[in-house]
Amino acid sequence: MAAMYVCICNGVTDATVREAAANGVRSLAELTMRTGCGANCGGCAEFAEQLLHDERTRVFAVPLIAAAA
Numbered sequence: 001m002a003a004m005y006v007c008i009c010n011g012v013t014d015a016t017v018r019e020a021a022a023n024g025v026r027s028l029a030e031l032t033m034r035t036g037c038g039a040n041c042g043g044c045a046e047f048a049e050q051l052l053h054d055e056r057t058r059v060f061a062v063p064l065i066a067a068a069a
Contacts (some may be wrong), residue, residue, distance in 0.1 A: 006051060007044040010036035017048055021055035028052065 003013035012035045016049045025031050032038045038045040 006048050007035075007040075008026060009040035009044075010046075012048075013039040017051045018055045021052050025052065026056065049057040 003015050004016055006012050006014055016035055016039065017031065020034055022032055025034060026037060028045060031048060031052055037048050
């Protein structure tokens with residue numbers, strides 16, 4: 001699967017954002033500190049934050065569903 005750039009200014013891909021979420025990043029501010037995503041023009045901030053949220057939700061929702069079954 002081809003990588004999609006989330007932050008062109010700093011070359012941050014969706015895979016990088018997903019990996020950051022898996023490694024415990026919980027906020028856009030922390031994502032920016034770790035990856036530089038959103039640090040320049042800020043055009044990616046809303047999308048990066050949504051992707052981070054979606055990934056956190058996906059990562060934590062699966063075990064809860066499995067535990068309930």
